[in-house]
Amino acid sequence: MDGLPAGVAPSPGEKAEERYRALAYDTALSTLAAVLVYALLKVSLDGFRQWRARIPVLVVGSGPVGLTAALVAVRSGKVLKLTVLDERCRSALLCRPQQIALDPRSVNFLLGLGVDFDNMEGCWHNEHFFTRIGVFQEYLLSILEQKKQRVDVKVQLGTKFTEEYLRRIPHGQRPRVIVVADGSCGDTCSALGISSDYTAESCHAYGANATIERLDQRQVPTPEIRAHNLYFDLSAYGVEALRELRNPGSKPGFHLKIYGTFRNRYMALTCPASDTKMVRFLRHTANSSVMKNIFHQSFNAYKTDIEPRLNDVTLHSLQCSRRLFEIQLSHRRVSAAYIEGDNVAVTVEGEAARVLNFDTGCGVNLGMRGLESVGTLIYRTATAVDQNDILEALAEKMQHSRQVAETCKHTGLVEAMYG
Structure with missing residues (x-):
């Protein structure tokens, strides 16, 4: 044995100590192997769960911002069923002649969602795309129709969102995320109990x-x-x-x-x-x-x-x-909320969340800014382990909404008018 003179046998105590060390070593190796197997198994199971996670999503409002939000939801890959509501009928939506001007940032955002501007009536100038609201909405509706092959998409025009509407949905099919985009005059937030206080x-x-x-x-x-x-x-x-x-x-x-x-x-x-x-x-x-x-x-x-x-x-x-x-820019104090009893995350977008009292034609672009974080909210809600995960996702969404308002207040006119 190492450390003993040649020819000297270890004592019984030394043999016991050696066996103890060997046993401790084997136990440590076994424990480490078990921990590694558990960690690998957990990561695999969590990854599989996240990959399989799908949730119902409800979008209230089918204006340009609402329909874009619906497309964001589909592209997130985490939607089991998508429902789009609007109290207006299809003809009232698509006949609107007002023109919208999508700035370069909105254009790039929409390109990332699969929008093909070459197949939409409009014109280009200085990297801006100009089209009519009705044309833009009809195009997005056509994309959502095509997505029905992969996602259960249901567009209910002529249907108003109310508390009764939400109660009628079977419990297992109720939305986990609600995107409110029903405009500055909409009352969906009121029906959901979200504060109507604005900061101007x-x-x-x-x-x-x-x-x-x-x-x-x-x-x-x-x-x-x-x-x-x-x-x-x-x-x-x-x-x-x-x-x-x-x-x-x-x-x-x-x-x-x-x-x-x-x-x-x-x-x-x-x-x-x-x-x-x-x-x-x-x-x-x-x-x-x-x-x-x-x-x-x-x-x-x-x-x-x-x-x-x-x-x-x-x-x-x-x-x-x-x-x-x-x-002045008015923005909603509470732009995201959690309905605890129903386990629903709510985000408010477009003019339901923030609006200028000065019409420059840039309202749609302002709404698009808020949608840039909606996909992340849907993903994190779908893969959340517990309520805290959802609350953290909502806190980050509210922070992004505040940043959108702050940026618009300082640079919105520069982009829309001064440039």
């Missing part, structure tokens, strides 16, 4: 909107027109803007956007918050014709060459803000 925050800018409908014009997608650093001749009202412009410390002028189809034309005018004479006048003037004249002149100056000018006959159909107003 300034975007540090002033703006005004105008719209005109000309029935003799075409209802086709049209690129946006943008003009920057504009000043207006308001000398007839006693405001000398040119003198302000010559001042070294003068603030930048106004930004103008003309968008929509030739038939339904929209205009947005905005400027960063300032206290110049012109801004003060346009914020407080009681003369409602001032803004109409500004929009009238702006449209005729920057319209496309192939559309007619506004004249005295068509001017009466121009509707616009009476004066400049402060641009």
Whole structure:
């Protein structure tokens, strides 16, 4: 034996100690092997469980954001059954002529969901895609129809979400995730008991909107027109803007956007918050014709060459803000919730979650930002081991929603108007 002189046999105590060490070593090896087998088995079983996990998902609202949310759900790979509800009928949804402009970030997001813009009526300009709301919705509905081969997809148009509707669903088939995208006037959140409190925050800018409908014009997608650093001749009202412009410390002028189809034309005018004479006048003037004249002149100056000018006959159909107003973003304080009794995770998206009081045509893009984390929420809810996992996923979803609102407040107008 090592450590003993040659020819000297170990004592009985030493033999017992040696056997004890050998036994302890064998026991440690056995325990380690058992732990490794258990860990490997658990990882395998957890992986198999996560791979097999599928849950029912309900989307309330079939506007552009709601239908995109439905596509996100299908693409998550964790949906057993997808139901889309909307109280409006199909014809009321698809006939809407309003134009939407999908910015590059939204385009890339939709490309990742399998949207093929080459097969959708619309046009491209500066990496933006312009189409009508009805066309976009019809395309997404057609994609969802194709997904029925792999996922149980049910689109129920003309059906309103109520507490009674939820109670009628058999317990084993109730949704584990509800995506609320029924717009700023929807009452689904109220039916689910989610607080209706909103936080309104300034975007540090002033703006005004105008719209005109000309029935003799075409209802086709049209690129946006943008003009920057504009000043207006308001000398007839006693405001000398040119003198302000010559001042070294003068603030930048106004930004103008003309968008929509030739038939339904929209205009947005905005400027960063300032206290110049012109801004003060346009914020407080009681003369409602001032803004109409500004929009009238702006449209005729920057319209496309192939559309007619506004004249005295068509001017009466121009509707616009009476004066400049402060641009604010309102966002829901509670944008995600957990219904404990039914074990349901709820997320609020689109204009049901956040909305500008200033229409720039960018509402759909703002809604798309919130959807970027919906797939993760569905995946984590489907594979959750316990309630804490779901609550953690909802906390991260709320954090993302707050970040979307914060980013929009600081850079939303830069992307939609100033750029």
